[in-house]
Amino acid sequence: MKRLFLLFFLLSCFAFGQENRRIDSLFTALSHAKVDTSKVNLLNSVANEFLEVDNEKCKKYAFQAVALAKQLNFTLGEADAYSILGKNFHGEYNQENAILYYNKAIAICIKFNDKKRLGTLYYRLANIYNDTNDYASALENYFNATKIYEELKINDRLGVVLNQISSIYRGLGDYEKSKEYLDRSTKILSDLNDEFLLMYNYINYAQLYERTDNTEKVAYYATKTYELASKFNNKNSMAVSLFALGMVHKKKGQYEEALKEINKAINIFEELSNFMGMASAYNELGVCYLKLYEQTNTKNYLTLAKNNFEASNKIYLESNLIDGLPDNYLSISKISEMEHNYKSALDNYQLYSKYKDSILSESTKETIKNLEDKRSIEIRDKEIAINKLTIMAKEKQQFFLIAGISFFAILGGMLFYQNRTRRKNNKRLRLLNQELDESNKVKARFFGILNHDLRSPVANLIHFLHLKKENPELLSEENKTRLEQKTITAAENLLISMEDILLWSKGQMDNFKPNFKGIEINELFNDLSKHFGSEENVEIRFENPQKMSVHTDENYLKTIMRNLTGNAIKALTATENPQIVWKAKEENGKVQLSIADNGPGSSDEKFRALYDDSEVVGIKTGLGLHLIRDLAKAINCEIDLFSQVGKGTTIILKFS
Numbered sequence: 001m002k003r004l005f006l007l008f009f010l011l012s013c014f015a016f017g018q019e020n021r022r023i024d025s026l027f028t029a030l031s032h033a034k035v036d037t038s039k040v041n042l043l044n045s046v047a048n049e050f051l052e053v054d055n056e057k058c059k060k061y062a063f064q065a066v067a068l069a070k071q072l073n074f075t076l077g078e079a080d081a082y083s084i085l086g087k088n089f090h091g092e093y094n095q096e097n098a099i100l101y102y103n104k105a106i107a108i109c110i111k112f113n114d115k116k117r118l119g120t121l122y123y124r125l126a127n128i129y130n131d132t133n134d135y136a137s138a139l140e141n142y143f144n145a146t147k148i149y150e151e152l153k154i155n156d157r158l159g160v161v162l163n164q165i166s167s168i169y170r171g172l173g174d175y176e177k178s179k180e181y182l183d184r185s186t187k188i189l190s191d192l193n194d195e196f197l198l199m200y201n202y203i204n205y206a207q208l209y210e211r212t213d214n215t216e217k218v219a220y221y222a223t224k225t226y227e228l229a230s231k232f233n234n235k236n237s238m239a240v241s242l243f244a245l246g247m248v249h250k251k252k253g254q255y256e257e258a259l260k261e262i263n264k265a266i267n268i269f270e271e272l273s274n275f276m277g278m279a280s281a282y283n284e285l286g287v288c289y290l291k292l293y294e295q296t297n298t299k300n301y302l303t304l305a306k307n308n309f310e311a312s313n314k315i316y317l318e319s320n321l322i323d324g325l326p327d328n329y330l331s332i333s334k335i336s337e338m339e340h341n342y343k344s345a346l347d348n349y350q351l352y353s354k355y356k357d358s359i360l361s362e363s364t365k366e367t368i369k370n371l372e373d374k375r376s377i378e379i380r381d382k383e384i385a386i387n388k389l390t391i392m393a394k395e396k397q398q399f400f401l402i403a404g405i406s407f408f409a410i411l412g413g414m415l416f417y418q419n420r421t422r423r424k425n426n427k428r429l430r431l432l433n434q435e436l437d438e439s440n441k442v443k444a445r446f447f448g449i450l451n452h453d454l455r456s457p458v459a460n461l462i463h464f465l466h467l468k469k470e471n472p473e474l475l476s477e478e479n480k481t482r483l484e485q486k487t488i489t490a491a492e493n494l495l496i497s498m499e500d501i502l503l504w505s506k507g508q509m510d511n512f513k514p515n516f517k518g519i520e521i522n523e524l525f526n527d528l529s530k531h532f533g534s535e536e537n538v539e540i541r542f543e544n545p546q547k548m549s550v551h552t553d554e555n556y557l558k559t560i561m562r563n564l565t566g567n568a569i570k571a572l573t574a575t576e577n578p579q580i581v582w583k584a585k586e587e588n589g590k591v592q593l594s595i596a597d598n599g600p601g602s603s604d605e606k607f608r609a610l611y612d613d614s615e616v617v618g619i620k621t622g623l624g625l626h627l628i629r630d631l632a633k634a635i636n637c638e639i640d641l642f643s644q645v646g647k648g649t650t651i652i653l654k655f656s
Helices: 002-032 037-049 055-072 075-091 095-112 115-131 135-152 155-171 175-192 195-211 215-232 235-251 255-272 275-296 299-318 325-338 342-359 362-380 392-470 477-507 521-531 554-571 604-610 624-634
Strands: 517-520 539-543 549-552 579-587 590-597 637-644 648-655
Touching: 002 037, 037 055, 037 075, 055 075, 075 095, 075 115, 095 115, 115 135, 115 155, 135 155, 155 175, 155 195, 175 195, 195 215, 195 235, 215 235, 235 255, 235 275, 255 275, 275 299, 275 325, 299 325, 325 342, 517 521, 517 554, 521 539, 521 554, 521 579, 521 590, 549 554, 549 590, 549 648, 554 579, 554 590, 554 624, 554 648, 604 624, 604 637, 624 637
Parallel strands: 539 579
Antiparallel strands: 517 549, 579 590, 590 648, 637 648
């Protein structure tokens, strides 16, 4: 097992190194590139490398590619840059900009009849509309991609698109069309023997047969999905298949078994932050508990059912998803009626009606039906020219009919535009509120850093100056010289700390976010040694025999380590032979930094601010522990505490 872990670690390091070398080589080529189309391609390659790593750098180089491509009239290079920007904004959940840049790229590719690029762009654009529940637009773009992939015979992508179309029709309740497209996709992928893509088809079959109450086929396809998902370590598909198996048990009335499978799925959904999966799973837990209450009349089951329905609603509302809200509100309304809380029952029933009417209007269903009819005609009658027969006697009737349809279409478009504008404005308002809240947190955090890293050294300097001024006779020449040297050293360290903090604050003026990079731990220990070099009463040792490094934000970690060391020094005031030991080691694949002192120790309650977000900042709790907790959370650092009265305190920082 250790050999396997070591091999995985070495391969990971190699892959990381390869990626860095690839970026470095691109930058090297970019610095020597001539101002021509090859430089546009290099800029796009650099932007693409940063796509999943650094959104701001990705946008920076993509916009540079756009500007240079326009200057050189290199329109396909410009289209590639727009495509990268669309994908980047989609990853940032900025769907409006993502749609804007994808459409710019599509317009260029249509002009040059670049079908391969068009297929990819239509597919990505359809995914955005699918994510935002605009099924009509999603289907239109999926059909465009399907037509291109059929023509170019790109069968693996064709299989994926047909699967997506099947999922939309399943969600709309058209199970016959859903199975038709799913069968076509499965046939194509089976011919390619692509087990990974077939895994998604199998779970789609399970969900389709679950809607049609065919529990045996649900169990069959869910089991096949779980086997392939385990083979490829695809956790999301594992969770979905477990959820489907839970639904099988629920259909059979085996509610205890259903609860076990669904809870397993929830654990994975939470690990992956799959909010839609979590919301659906909590809803089904509520259904199972409600059924158990109906069987046993145990009140606790009724409470659990209500709690799970409310948990599902909370996730739906926070994620701006409304698909599952009607069922939840209807179930809560029934539970309130059972509890004789008729006002709550009525309120929840009204919410059920409101969201049910909002999910999909009849006009949207009709639009989707027309799109499918259009696609069917294209497939069946590609080579048939449609002759328009004009009947003079019915011209006037047709005119009034078209005028009426046009009027209602314009009215519907205006209502749709008004509703979409309102949603956009609400979204912008929420983003502005979030930015204001983050700005206030940044100010509080920065003043906390200034307070802890600068106040203590300045206080020591002031104490020495007061002593020298008011009681000079207490100082011998030897002590005077020693304290002067100590004060000079402390002042120099203070200046270095101030420069670090001010430079850090300048870099964080726009975004107070960590900047992760590799740091040698010995450099961190050297910084601590200099910072606390004037402390003569406490022995501070540093142990790093393996010369380890850690991947994190240097300034965040320095601030945490300085505060922990300062707190330890204060705790050792009355301790004989005071000692502080910093150690670095690796355990279970995680880098660990620990600080231990031989001070008086204390109860865990004194350190409560390290792990409790609700602890109030005050004189007793201090700001230092809150600062350490917040900064550690920002750099994904876990904190463990071991303190025993009379034996000292040890604090461990764990990094992934």
